[in-house]
Amino acid sequence: MVGLNKNILRTILIISYIMVIALIISGVSAVFSYLNTGADRxxxxxxxxxxxxxxxxxxxxxxxxxxxxxxxxxxxxxxxxxxxxxxxxxxxxxxxxxxxxxxxxxxxxxxxxxxxxxxxxxxxxxxxxxxxxxxxxxxxxxxxxxxxxxxxxxxxxxxxxxxxxxxxxxxxxxxxxxxxxxxxxxxxxxxxxxxxxxxxxYQNKAKTVRNDSLNIKGINYYPQAHPWDMFGDDFSKETIAKDFKIIKDAGLNSVRIFVQYEDFGKANVKPEKLEKLILTLDLAEAQQLKVMVTLFDFYGDYTVMDWTLTQHHAKQIVSALKHHKALVAWDIKNEPNLDFESRGKANVVAWLNHMIDLVKKTDSIHPVTIGWSNTKSATILKDKVDIVSFHYYEDLSHLDQAIITLKDKIHDKPLVLQEFGLSSYSGLWNPFGSTKTNQADYHKKIQEQIATHQLQFMSWTLYDFTAIPTAVVGKLPWRRETQKHFGFINENGTLKPSFTYISKP
Missing domain, CATH: 3.10.450.50 (Nuclear Transport Factor 2; Chain: A,)
Structure with a gap:
């Protein structure tokens, strides 16, 4: 028994000794590390x-x-x-x-x-x-x-x-x-x-780009299977090529696509994303389609301290695409006026003003526009942009006067109705919504007004979608279901009645 106790005591002493040595070594290492990181910024x-x-x-x-x-x-x-x-x-x-x-x-x-x-x-x-x-x-x-x-x-x-x-x-x-x-x-x-x-x-030396031969007859585009994630893991050049052929055969000549700021890597643009973007323009060129590239989708900071990051992002995108034959115009931001209340109108407009200068300095050839959500905001920075663009989802009975008023304010600037459309959803979450027939009638009437006012246009959108990200319209089912059914082609690939009026009255 005495021998056993001695062995236990000896074991405890050895373990204690090892632990003390380990602590000493650890302490010395920490001091050494500290002394050697004194100049580490x-x-x-x-x-x-x-x-x-x-x-x-x-x-x-x-x-x-x-x-x-x-x-x-x-x-x-x-x-x-x-x-x-x-x-x-x-x-x-x-x-x-x-x-x-x-x-x-x-x-x-x-x-x-x-x-x-x-x-x-x-x-x-x-x-x-x-x-x-x-x-x-x-x-x-x-x-x-x-x-x-x-x-x-x-x-x-x-x-x-x-x-x-x-x-x-x-x-x-x-x-x-x-x-x-x-x-x-x-x-x-x-x-x-x-x-x-x-x-x-500061004097901006960038001049207005005149392009009187511009004649945009186009559509806003996302692939049907993964809208708002066009350049993700499911990117398919075969799908995009097929869709661009449909668009060309329908009598249209251009598409509008979206570059999401965070998805593309923010200040440091991801090479694989840029490669897919360039490939998309290649596919458009193969179909003789022009591309309007909308920058900064899903961006909403605008703070002054963020400006150098956004200009770094824009310069990489614009520099990579500015010589591409398919590029027709730069759209600085989609519906920035919707951020006026939450971010402050002065902040948003100042950022847009700077970004116009940056894009024009990087690419002096292609026109620049801003995708305003309504005609009221479309006059903001009208003297800085080359094309005035607006979206219209309001009552068609007011469109004529809205266009007349807008033209009077912008004078001779080209005018593009950059987004318009009507959902054909009238299901459980919106039983009094529009039908496919209503949608076709809407497109027939708005194309008549487009022809009357000689507008350039880009409708929303080619396909009905089976899924809408919550970041786009939120979680409310009546909003998400409505957003799914703006297309000219349904979820099964069948042409809807509205397809007849995709490019003409």
Whole structure:
């Protein structure tokens, strides 16, 4: 018994010894790890923000011809990252009147000026929402010891809104030039001096694209089996090719398709999605169909701090498609006026205005439009767009006067009735709805008005759908069932009576 107790005691001592050694080793490893991550930006950044995710202005460096020591690409990338981070944390600080993150990217003396400005704004109940959209830096000097750099940043495009007591008092876009001195401290390129040397109002040089030969006779398109998920896992070029042939044979010449912002990867567009989008235009070209591409479907942020991400997204899409023969026009956003109440009309319109400029700067050939949900909103930014587009799901008896009023306001701009249609659902959830015969009569009458007013048009939509995502119309069954039956072809592939009037009265 005594021997057994000694063995138990010995085992306990050995286990305890091993545990103590393990704890010591673990502690030493943690200290070692801590000491070796002192210069890691991701752990040091107190703002809990990453510029790669939240801030992507366009930046174009001039060729390196600086005085002093030549700068290698690794140092240049580090300088660029810290420079853009400095702008971003300053935007956050001015919006919130807080000092968060500033010490990581500004030296002590530079921070004093920022802190004084924040204190003044806070006392006056002033906040600033701002972002920079474009930078054109040139490296002027890089010291021999690698501890100091000087750059000049020309034609910096800045958008800002100034609020006093939550009331907007100024909104402006300007172009400025800055001289900046950096010091390398603790692995960070911190700004020592940032001086604005010139400022002028921003001037958009993009001109209106005239296309008087434009004659859109088209339809909004989703594949029947997976509407609102056209470029997903079920993407089928055979299905799209078959549908495009139906559309062409019906006497139409164009389709409108939708690029969903999140589905395509937001700021960093997914290559596989872009490949499917290009293939869709290839299939349209094979049928001699033109394509209107609607950008930013299901996007609804519009905040100033999000602008650099959306412009990064748009530039990738537009750059990839702008030379495609099937492309006929860019539609910036589908029914953005429906976001006026929830997001603020001023926010939405300012974002649209900027995005028009961005798209036109990237593609100076193809016309730009906005898919307004009604005629009342269609005059907004009428002088910026090349085509005025509107949707109409209201009483047909008011359409004539609505078109006359709209034409009087937009003068000589091309006008496109970009969405219209009538559901043929009259079942359990809507017993007093329209029938297939009512739908055919509707399309006959609206095509007569289209002919009278010489409108270009794109109807909604080719197929009845068997399923509608809740994100489109919500969960209410009477709304979902109604939305399923706007097509000219039913769920079984049979032509409905309305198909007779898909392209003519």
């Amino acid at each position: 991701s752990t040091m950044l107190h703002t809990e923000i990453q510029k790669e995710t939240h801030y992507l202005p366009q930046i174009h460096w001039a060729p390196l011809k600086n005085e002093g020591r030549p700068m290698d690409s690794e140092n240049l990338n580090a300088l660029q990252n810290d420079y853009l981070n400095a702008w971003y944390v300053k935007h956050i600080a001015y919006k919130t009147n807080s000092k968060t993150g500033l010490k990581d990217y500004y030296t002590d003396s530079a921070r004093k000026n920022l802190y004084d400005f924040i204190a003044l704004n806070k006392a006056e109940a002033i906040t600033i929402e701002a972002t920079t959209l474009t930078h054109n830096p040139r490296l002027e000097f890089f010291s021999e010891d690698g501890q100091m750099a000087v750059i000049t940043d020309r034609d910096v495009v800045e958008f800002k809104r100034i609020f006093k007591a939550n009331t907007l008092i100024l909104e402006t876009t300007e172009t400025a030039t800055y001289n900046i001195v950096f010091l390398l401290e603790d692995g960070f390129w911190r700004i020592r001096h940032l001086v604005k040397t010139a400022t002028q109002p």
